[in-house]
Amino acid sequence: MKKIIIIDGGPRRNMNTAAMAEAFAEGAREGGAEVQTFRLYDIDYKGCRSCLACKLKERLYKDVCVWKDGLTEVLREATYADGVAFASPVYFGRVTGQMECFVERLTFPWLSYDDHRLLPPKRIPSAVIYTMNDTSDNRRGLRSFELLVGGFYGELPEKAVAYNTYQVKDYDRYAMAAHPKEEKEAWRREHWESDLEAARAMGRRMVVSR
Numbered sequence: 001m002k003k004i005i006i007i008d009g010g011p012r013r014n015m016n017t018a019a020m021a022e023a024f025a026e027g028a029r030e031g032g033a034e035v036q037t038f039r040l041y042d043i044d045y046k047g048c049r050s051c052l053a054c055k056l057k058e059r060l061y062k063d064v065c066v067w068k069d070g071l072t073e074v075l076r077e078a079t080y081a082d083g084v085a086f087a088s089p090v091y092f093g094r095v096t097g098q099m100e101c102f103v104e105r106l107t108f109p110w111l112s113y114d115d116h117r118l119l120p121p122k123r124i125p126s127a128v129i130y131t132m133n134d135t136s137d138n139r140r141g142l143r144s145f146e147l148l149v150g151g152f153y154g155e156l157p158e159k160a161v162a163y164n165t166y167q168v169k170d171y172d173r174y175a176m177a178a179h180p181k182e183e184k185e186a187w188r189r190e191h192w193e194s195d196l197e198a199a200r201a202m203g204r205r206m207v208v209s210r
């Protein structure tokens with residue numbers, strides 16, 4: 001049975017990113033995969049500490065970052081899985097800081113300082129899931145995240161995006177005049193279910209790819 005890992009880089013358990021990640025998980029399970037989700041905000045870790053153990057000549061640590069903290073198991077699972085999805089709300093045109101720190105730790109051991117080749121132990125399909133207020137994901141920060149992920153795995157990640165999400169459940173309580181409740185409601189009625197379905201379909205596709 002294939003194993004698919006979801007890295008949820010968003011802080012909120014029951015909001016948009018978690019829902020899109022769960023839809024992706026449902027699709028992957030429907031496709032016959034085992035799915036495990038890791039919520040980065042529940043884990044105690046930091047980004048790469050530049051210890052450079054992964055660049056020692058013996059290359060004992062070339063697959064998984066050797067720094068021991070809450071991420072150790074997650075890194076191992078994501079490295080040897082049959083597919084990985086990276087889910088994040090968009091913060092200032094980028095993925096969250098937690099996600100950036102995670103990806104540093106995941107990928108730096110795979111970058112050879114002998115010849116700059118990118119050498120993941122497994123070339124697996126990858127996907128990104130974004131949720132955001134805007135109605136376009138044309139952001140340099142997101143593109144560079146996708147290029148980084150795609151550079152390591154050999155092809156660009158598949159993508160599913162939920163635009164113009166509900167940032168809060170009750171817009172009447174918040175000063176958010178730039179995001180009128182009526183527009184949010186109208187957008188959600190038209191798009192939310194199909195956004196979830198797109199994530200679900202992407203989950204199903206990941207299981208059958210390669």
Ligand SMILES: Cc1cc2nc3c(=O)[nH]c(=O)nc-3n(C[C@H](O)[C@H](O)[C@H](O)COP(=O)(O)O)c2cc1C
Pocket residue numbers: 010011012015016017018089090091092093094131132133134135165166167
């Ligand atoms: C700190 C912060 C920065 C944000 N920056 C952006 C942004 O640059 N572009 C955007 O479209 N939405 C931005 N948003 C909105 C979130 O991306 C959006 O509400 C997202 O769906 C939240 O995901 P969640 O419901 O899973 O927490 C930002 C939200 C926060 C809290």
